[in-house]
Amino acid sequence: MTQAVRHDSxxxxxxxxxxxxxxxxxxxxxxxxxxxxxxxxxxxxxxVGDLLDAGFLTETGPTRAGERGRPGxxxxxxxxxxxxxxxxxxxxxxAVCLLDLTSTVRFAERxxxxxxxSDPAExxxxxxxxxxxxxxEAHDLTVAGAVLAVSGPVGDGVVFSAPNLGWRDVRAAxxxxxxxxxxxxxEANLGALGERWFGAGPADFLFxxxxxxxxxxxxVDSALFRGARGLAGELGHVxxxxxxxxxxxxxxxxxxxxxxxxxxxxxxSVPTVAALLTALDARDATATAALAAAGEALGLALTSAVNVxxxxxxxxxxxxxxxxxxxxxxxxxxxxxxxxxxRGSVPVLAPSTVGGDAATLGAAGRxxxxxxxxxGPYLGRI
Amino acid sequence: MTQAVRHDSxxxxxxxxxxxxxxxxxxxxxxxxxxxxxxxxxxxxxxVGDLLDAGFLTETGPTRAGERGRPGxxxxxxxxxxxxxxxxxxxxxxAVCLLDLTSTVRFAERxxxxxxxSDPAExxxxxxxxxxxxxxEAHDLTVAGAVLAVSGPVGDGVVFSAPNLGWRDVRAAxxxxxxxxxxxxxEANLGALGERWFGAGPADFLFxxxxxxxxxxxxVDSALFRGARGLAGELGHVxxxxxxxxxxxxxxxxxxxxxxxxxxxxxxSVPTVAALLTALDARDATATAALAAAGEALGLALTSAVNVxxxxxxxxxxxxxxxxxxxxxxxxxxxxxxxxxxRGSVPVLAPSTVGGDAATLGAAGRxxxxxxxxxGPYLGRI
DNA sequence: TTCAATTAGTTCACGTTATAGACTAAATAT
DNA sequence: ATATTTAGTCTATAACGTGAACTAATTGAA
Numbered sequence: 001m002t003q004a005v006r007h008d009s010x011x012x013x014x015x016x017x018x019x020x021x022x023x024x025x026x027x028x029x030x031x032x033x034x035x036x037x038x039x040x041x042x043x044x045x046x047x048v049g050d051l052l053d054a055g056f057l058t059e060t061g062p063t064r065a066g067e068r069g070r071p072g073x074x075x076x077x078x079x080x081x082x083x084x085x086x087x088x089x090x091x092x093x094x095a096v097c098l099l100d101l102t103s104t105v106r107f108a109e110r111x112x113x114x115x116x117x118s119d120p121a122e123x124x125x126x127x128x129x130x131x132x133x134x135x136x137e138a139h140d141l142t143v144a145g146a147v148l149a150v151s152g153p154v155g156d157g158v159v160f161s162a163p164n165l166g167w168r169d170v171r172a173a174x175x176x177x178x179x180x181x182x183x184x185x186x187e188a189n190l191g192a193l194g195e196r197w198f199g200a201g202p203a204d205f206l207f208x209x210x211x212x213x214x215x216x217x218x219x220v221d222s223a224l225f226r227g228a229r230g231l232a233g234e235l236g237h238v239x240x241x242x243x244x245x246x247x248x249x250x251x252x253x254x255x256x257x258x259x260x261x262x263x264x265x266x267x268x269s270v271p272t273v274a275a276l277l278t279a280l281d282a283r284d285a286t287a288t289a290a291l292a293a294a295g296e297a298l299g300l301a302l303t304s305a306v307n308v309x310x311x312x313x314x315x316x317x318x319x320x321x322x323x324x325x326x327x328x329x330x331x332x333x334x335x336x337x338x339x340x341x342x343r344g345s346v347p348v349l350a351p352s353t354v355g356g357d358a359a360t361l362g363a364a365g366r367x368x369x370x371x372x373x374x375x376g377p378y379l380g381r382i
Numbered sequence: 383m384t385q386a387v388r389h390d391s392x393x394x395x396x397x398x399x400x401x402x403x404x405x406x407x408x409x410x411x412x413x414x415x416x417x418x419x420x421x422x423x424x425x426x427x428x429x430v431g432d433l434l435d436a437g438f439l440t441e442t443g444p445t446r447a448g449e450r451g452r453p454g455x456x457x458x459x460x461x462x463x464x465x466x467x468x469x470x471x472x473x474x475x476x477a478v479c480l481l482d483l484t485s486t487v488r489f490a491e492r493x494x495x496x497x498x499x500s501d502p503a504e505x506x507x508x509x510x511x512x513x514x515x516x517x518x519e520a521h522d523l524t525v526a527g528a529v530l531a532v533s534g535p536v537g538d539g540v541v542f543s544a545p546n547l548g549w550r551d552v553r554a555a556x557x558x559x560x561x562x563x564x565x566x567x568x569e570a571n572l573g574a575l576g577e578r579w580f581g582a583g584p585a586d587f588l589f590x591x592x593x594x595x596x597x598x599x600x601x602v603d604s605a606l607f608r609g610a611r612g613l614a615g616e617l618g619h620v621x622x623x624x625x626x627x628x629x630x631x632x633x634x635x636x637x638x639x640x641x642x643x644x645x646x647x648x649x650x651s652v653p654t655v656a657a658l659l660t661a662l663d664a665r666d667a668t669a670t671a672a673l674a675a676a677g678e679a680l681g682l683a684l685t686s687a688v689n690v691x692x693x694x695x696x697x698x699x700x701x702x703x704x705x706x707x708x709x710x711x712x713x714x715x716x717x718x719x720x721x722x723x724x725r726g727s728v729p730v731l732a733p734s735t736v737g738g739d740a741a742t743l744g745a746a747g748r749x750x751x752x753x754x755x756x757x758g759p760y761l762g763r764i
Numbered sequence: 765t766t767c768a769a770t771t772a773g774t775t776c777a778c779g780t781t782a783t784a785g786a787c788t789a790a791a792t793a794t
Numbered sequence: 795a796t797a798t799t800t801a802g803t804c805t806a807t808a809a810c811g812t813g814a815a816c817t818a819a820t821t822g823a824a
Binding site for chain 2: 006310312339
């Protein structure tokens with residue numbers, strides 16, 4: 001349901017507009033902002049003034065345009081007011097990062113550890129320590145919030161199931177006691193946002209997160225598409241071949257049984273992802289064949305996803321990122337074979353450009369974007 | 383990109399809000415509207431006054447509440463101001479309907495004819511005659527626009543490909559000369575909207591349109607989801623079995639090769655859908671088995687779609703509507719077998735409650751909703 | 765029957781916000 | 795030096811929603 005518009009929401013909306021344009025298009029004069037937003041110069045002046053006072057923007061001095069007329073004074077996003085915390089629990093590590101409003105990394109740390117079949121309280125306690133170190137680096141910045149990335153379906157502060165960690169129904173947002181609001185999201189969703197904001201993700205694309213399970217983050221018009229219940233993107237259980245191997249979900253021939261981490265390692269006869277990469281680098285035939293087969297299965301699942309959702313770009317992240325050279329071409333071939341006639345073009349498949357930090361950065365970025373979209377609450381103080 | 387908010391857009395927004403609530407929740411007093419929208423009584427009075435003046439609303443006299451206090455005067459949507467035209471070109475018929483703002487059908491006609499491998503200009507000429515009959519029934523109503531439903535991918539007034547009609551790259555919106563703005567949309571999309579507005583479609587569901595091809599309309603939060611290029615919903619080419627029969631799209635084992643109209647008729651050894659229904663009613667073993675097999679394939683494709691998009695409700699339309707008793711149970715079984723463990727619940731599969739008129743009604747409904755969402759342009763006149 | 769209580773709807777002074785255009789400021793071109 | 799051009803500010807104004815006072819119409823109790 002939509003809300004009534006009053007003067008204050010009108011103002012909030014226009015503040016967001018000015019702040020958003022400045023964030024998106026770098027240094028901008030008031031005149032340029034007026035042109036871009038369609039607001040008048042006077043209105044822009046007033047809004048920019050308020051954002052300067054609040055510490056969200058700073059002036060960078062007069063432009064040296066070399067053109068006729070009075071040079072404008074450019075304003076840019078200021079990193080000195082608000083920060084955001086990004087957290088991630090992965091199978092092999094805990095990660096934390098602190099970003100300011102300009103998306104500059106103020107602090108980042110990764111703690112390598114094995115979280116397989118772990119105790120949620122213990123792991124989150126360890127993460128809390130990391131988070132406090134990051135908060136210490138915030139100094140005088142207001143930390144607007146923290147977002148935690150976990151793989152597997154989540155909702156309303158609860159991890160329903162994280163197969164790689166062995167967690168079920170963990171109230172992670174509550175367990176992680178922090179002096180800032182904590183929220184929770186799926187690692188694939190946050191990875192997708194990370195790729196959009198910090199990598200090469202276009203406005204519409206499908207981000208695939210290959211881990212023990214295979215998740216997907218759907219980005220539509222630069223925003224996450226979450227589906228009716230918030231559980232969209234279960235790419236791992238898309239049907240690849242109805243008569244295929246049995247999956248832990250109870251079905252058969254799901255993508256996960258072909259390209260999930262466990263299936264990959266078993267097919268390549270190696271114990272770890274690191275060993276798999278070594279084998280591939282050494283041109284091991286079994287490993288290479290295993291990856292090509294997995295790539296084909298991935299291509300089939302992506303074909304179905306593209307048919308339903310009409311994506312032109314697909315980014316492979318998680319372990320599929322480093323494995324891309326061996327997995328990507330096969331998947332791309334399947335996509336080309338099955339989609340070129342119908343669509344006229346073939347979706348572009350590419351590895352993540354952000355790499356392993358996509359989800360952590362995306363997590364922090366979510367808060368950054370929340371603040372940029374609604375600076376009101378932070379406007380009074382300074 | 384979002385737009386700046388000025389006084390006029392604030393007003394437009396609140397007008398939409400008042401009009402929308404009245405449309406959604408039936409007769410409402412000004413006091414109730416104030417409560418619902420969060421606007422003050424004075425604002426609501428002013429907005430309702432304008433909508434009454436413009437002929438969008440009418441007062442239905444004082445309420446007989448029986449409670450203490452002055453009884454309120456209820457207002458309802460008025461059908462006497464604006465109408466909308468819905469058009470459809472199907473393989474077996476042309477259809478037209480005229481709806482007023484209250485979604486009351488003012489005129490509807492269906493012209494049975496065989497449009498297989500037809501000449502676009504000829505067919506659209508015939509449709510134009512029908513449309514003019516409908517426009518004649520509009521009398522003093524302003525017809526705000528016409529929307530034409532065609533099966534297959536469309537975009538910007540052009541039918542890219544309608545396999546059932548044999549059309550390719552037809553500029554249908556231009557060919558159909560009408561005295562009102564004409565736009566074009568996919569039959570599956572409009573069927574989905576028809577089911578949402580005139581049938582039992584919930585706020586989030588997948589509408590499947592079974593015809594020669596199999597399309598899907600994705601409804602998310604009561605709005606269509608069109609994908610990056612507007613071509614979302616190609617359910618017919620979702621992978622059911624990678625080694626299956628060759629499809630006209632160049633791939634193999636697409637859903638269409640199992641459950642497309644041609645595949646169905648061939649498997650059941652009947653020449654037409656009518657004959658298929660007769661055979662099924664007569665408990666013909668071949669036909670029954672063919673439908674069960676198609677249902678399983680449909681179930682597999684829907685499994686993939688649900689995994690990616692997280693739908694809880696699926697509505698089967700087009701020829702799948704009448705075929706539901708023979709096709710639905712098998713599909714539902716596959717969905718249950720493959721999704722229950724992972725999701726905890728199984729998506730509900732149901733036949734369309736609107737039937738064959740879903741797309742035509744959806745087409746007219748699109749214009750109705752466009753006007754309700756932006757009554758401004760029609761406010762001055764009366 | 766009368767009057768208090770209650771709810772609906774209108775009116776109007778007011779506050780907030782964006783606008784338009786005049787005005788000042790600072791550069792380049794002639 | 796002066797005209798021209800562009801940036802930014804200032805002020806009066808208009809649009810719109812708000813809030814409180816006010817009128818209207820009903821029920822219920824004395």
